[in-house]
Amino acid sequence: MIAMLFERGLLISIMNILKTLLVSNSAEGPKLISHIVILFLLVISVYITILVVNHRKRHAKPLSDRLYDGIFLFTLIDLLPEPIYLKDDRGVILICNKALQNFLHLKKEDIIGKSVFEILPPEDAKTCAEKEKPLFDPKGTDCVTYESVRIINGKKHYVIERKRAISDQKGEILGIIGIIIDISELKKAQEKLIAEENRLKLALEIGSIAYMELDLKTKEIYISDTVLQLLGHESTVYLGSLDKFVNLIHPDDREHFISGLYACLVKNAIFVLQFRIKKPNDEYIWLECKARPIEKDFDSGEPVKIAAVMVDITGYKSKVLRQEQIISDLYSVATTDSLTGALVRWAGEAYIKRILDKTNNGDLNQEPGCPFSLIMIDLDNFKLINDTYGHLMGDAILFKIGETIKKSLRKNDIFVRWGGDEFLIFCQNSIDQTIPMAERLKHIIEEAFFMEEISPTVSIGLTHANPGESLDEIFKRADKALYKAKKEGKNRICIVS
The missing domain is CATH 3.30.450.20 (PAS domain)
Structure with missing residues (x-):
């Protein structure tokens, strides 16, 4: 159910982004499309990952067959002006858009089902394979970006290649999604500046x-x-x-x-x-x-x-500042849940772990083990709401809950969408200071839906962090508190020390 909701939410996000791009009439429109495609790529990569994971759970179909089930998504990819491709875990190209065909001056059938060694000149293929090695290593990096020079039909192209590994929930590498950005004009501008x-x-x-x-x-x-x-x-x-x-x-x-x-x-x-x-x-x-x-x-x-x-x-x-803004926007899209505005799980988890590590190592201006607490929030009967009123209503409720919670956060609170209808708030103060906040959150969420057709409630689990504890240890207690709140009748707050 969570995966289905996430797939639907991603499709809505993709449609909204594309609509914004297509209606832009400004002089910067083409350039904006060229750069925002990087942001779009992250959304696409997450969506494809979900398709791949779901296909393994539901069917025994090949990766390429399952991916082509998302024909709507690949139509969108074809509309993008930058070359995009998807490879499986053997480096074989499964999908490419028209921009890649035009860039390589090759037909689709000359690309699909082949590796770079069958398409590119030997030196280019070797460089490409070397750069991709860390992506196929589960312990390696999940994203690489590098500049290279391509000679296509005798013409030199300066390009930035960005590639991201696609893995399932077990961390198994399923393939790579990549994008090629031609920066030849930027290079010319740099050379002009030098001149x-x-x-x-x-x-x-x-x-x-x-x-x-x-x-x-x-x-x-x-x-x-x-x-x-x-x-x-x-x-x-x-x-x-x-x-x-x-x-x-x-x-x-x-x-x-x-x-x-x-x-x-x-x-x-x-x-x-x-x-x-x-x-x-x-x-x-x-x-x-x-x-x-x-x-x-x-x-x-x-x-x-x-x-x-x-x-x-x-x-x-201006070019430098525009590039910095693109990077900033790219990071924001990659780390923010488009439906609720909360941090996505991997970003929130990394952020909280970094704070805990720095605190425990004495790197922050705080005593090791300074008071932290964790709030877990779960929407009661959310599956029933979805089944009764549909996923669009479910998404609307999640959006409103996310909006309501964000308005109540303090400066140092970290708000994370942990699962489909489950949220986490990491508070940088003691549990005694956090209890009133949890009570206030429960109250304002109820108020947000007062007099509406649907009046959802939430169950809240609360715990504190002991000195030197990891996030996993803290989370287990918060999850236990949340389970207790659910078991005791929902719509309540439970604390586990």
């Missing part, structure tokens, strides 16, 4: 330079006409004091700029920093500044003048 920097060096040599000089005694700044043209300001804005220049720097970057300037003086060396500065139209641009002391006081030997050259890196910085 621009070389042109700047040439400009310095012939005297046409974006140059700034600071007198540390008078705090006066000299700025060349090239810099003024770059920033679009009149020279009178800058000449006079360092303060006038610093005031044009973005508030979030000022301390960074001043610290870099100070480090340059203390170390008497070149420093490089990036910061945003305001133009007359109130627009901020990114500058990269390279500076060093050029003159010292005769008596003290202390620097008295600093020279700097600057280059506009707004375009490059």
